[in-house]
């Protein structure tokens with residue numbers, strides 16, 4: 337257990353130190369403020385716009401930053417050869433990977449919290465009620481980010497940051513809009529040839545394998561102020577972490593087999 | 598504690614795929630890692646390497662560049678998996694975690710987290726072992742002192758010279774007070790003083806009852822401090838034994854250097870020796886055990902030549918090295 341903690345702590349320190357991370361957060365925060373400026377132009381819709389745009393920017397940027405950090409984590413350790421001195425120590429490879437994951441977890445918690453605080457500030461400025469609903473929405477964004485982070489770590493456990501980044505981005509897009517993509521394509525043409533089309537087959541498989549990220553998006557509830565039961569949050573959280581868990585097991589298996597030459 | 602060899606390698610083979618996919622960084626290893634073989638040719642880095650290291654010895658692992666030393670060491674460390682064959686470390690199979698508790702390792706040309714200063718750096722590595730914070734700190738301070746980095750204790754590794762990185766790397770390898778220390782090219786890139794410091798450190802480890810296994814392509818470094826040496830060429834063991842034994846040779850003879858040898862004397866002298874070389878007005882004759890040294894010298898003097906020197910021929914490790922390399 338201690339080994340996992342040590343790796344996680346080191347990963348967190350490293351992540352916070354990362355200049356790209358800092359500049360991306362700064363950029364996201366700027367965009368959030370921009371939302372506020374735009375919303376003040378359209379008088380009646382301002383609160384709705386801040387909620388809608390604010391949550392969208394927060395979730396999208398957090399996921400993108402997480403992909404960026406996640407795909408580079410293992411690669412950097414190999415590239416800088418630091419992994420050669422870590423893995424021969426009494427640590428299992430899966431512990432190393434899990435430490436990395438928890439490190440991302442803490443880094444992302446800080447980053448989502450910062451964005452949440454900025455949103456809170458905007459609500460104050462607009463004299464709108466932040467409320468439990470927003471806390472739930474931001475928590476679910478965090479769960480989504482952790483699912484995406486697990487996927488990033490999975491791909492990077494056996495391929496380059498560039499390829500891992502592309503693949504994770506693919507999973508992210510399919511995860512968010514996958515159901516729509518698949519139905520769109522299939523409804524155009526339902527004959528046998530299309531069904532056998534490898535691309536369609538691939539899309540279907542991808543949509544089946546990708547996590548359902550749309551369940552973490554509760555913006556509609558927030559904007560229309562409908563009630564969001566706690567059980568929904570529990571279920572989405574459990575589903576998200578279960579998915580991340582399975583992905584991490586697969587990542588550990590790929591990582592365990594890998595040669596570090 | 599276990600008895601028997603501290604480290605064994607048994608018929609180790611390792612092939613690297615250099616096919617279209619295999620040659621691409623990471624993608625190749627990814628496919629390899631998933632059990633898919635690349636297309637194209639392979640490099641056989643190890644071709645059946647076997648050896649055993651006994652407790653308490655300084656063992657030199659010697660071979661030219663590309664011989665497979667680093668590959669073998671990485672296999673011992675569980676960083677890469679053998680294509681075929683097996684090995685043991687401190688009586689356990691390769692990759693065993695308990696064995697790694699009692700192991701120290703310095704990689705070839707090490708790089709470390711550059712933003713850390715020595716104390717944080719060693720604390721990070723110490724944290725991977727079952728040591729308390731107090732133990733870690735005590736041990737880290739002692740090691741920093743031992744490798745002579747006390748003056749740089751607040752400096753990040755980024756600002757270290759090559760020699761200093763090597764020294765903090767050695768400290769890292771010793772943080773857990775290991776029974777077996779494996780050092781991959783610990784002297785490479787160091788100046789003569791740095792090499793001597795590493796040698797002294799290796800000696801000191803043996804005094805404390807540790808086993809040291811270290812690789813080098815530099816003969817002198819191995820020759821001077823090793824109890825036993827293994828010579829590895831092209832992924833295979835060529836010789837193993839005490840340095841003195843490897844230097845002895847049944848064919849070792851005497852080298853006689855002559856000056857003022859007349860043209861007329863050449864044929865008869867050559868007839869009495871095994872080999873002859875002319876160099877800057879001198880003639881060097883190599884006489885093996887079957888040649889008569891007395892007879893040769895008498896003949897040379899009678900023919901008007903003068904004897905410059907008579908050197909009993911002890912093979913240098915270098916010669917063995919060249920010989921083995923050309924035979925492989």
Ligand SMILES: Nc1ncnc2c1ncn2[C@@H]1O[C@H](COP(=O)(O)OP(=O)(O)O)[C@@H](O)[C@H]1O
Pocket residue numbers: 597613614615640641642660661662663664665666667668669
């Ligand atoms: N990742 C790799 N891919 C392909 N070939 C490799 C790889 N690593 C090492 N080799 C080859 O294996 C051989 C042995 O290399 P190495 O173990 O580094 O030798 P040494 O440490 O004795 O200099 C060399 O021919 C080298 O080119």
Ligand SMILES: [Mg+2]
Pocket residue numbers: 666667668705782
């Ligand atoms: Mg080497």
